[in-house]
Amino acid sequence: CWGYAKQVYCQYPSSSKQTDLKCNVLSALELVPLDSMRRFSTQACHFMDAYSKELNGKQVVWASKKYRGHQVG
Numbered sequence: 001c002w003g004y005a006k007q008v009y010c011q012y013p014s015s016s017k018q019t020d021l022k023c024n025v026l027s028a029l030e031l032v033p034l035d036s037m038r039r040f041s042t043q044a045c046h047f048m049d050a051y052s053k054e055l056n057g058k059q060v061v062w063a064s065k066k067y068r069g070h071q072v073g
Contacts, residue, residue, distance in 0.1 A: 001040040005029050 009028040015021060043064070050060040 001032055001037055004032050004036060008032075 005025075005028045008031050009024055012024040012028070015024070046064050047060055050063055055063065
């Protein structure tokens with residue numbers, strides 16, 4: 001999400017005016033696809049759930065890869 005918006009933002013001409021900067025940021029954020037936002041949100045929820053179960057970073061990455069899709073049994 002943020003990476004996509006940052007990539008779009010970097011394509012705008014640089015400016016020192018506060019109004020131009022604000023307009024560029026808002027425009028870049030509006031161009032982020034809704035599907036991308038939803039996927040990022042889902043993944044963030046999975047990571048938060050795993051951390052709440054006191055898993056470490058390596059375990060969280062493993063679990064997110066292992067329990068992915070509709071056949072997780």
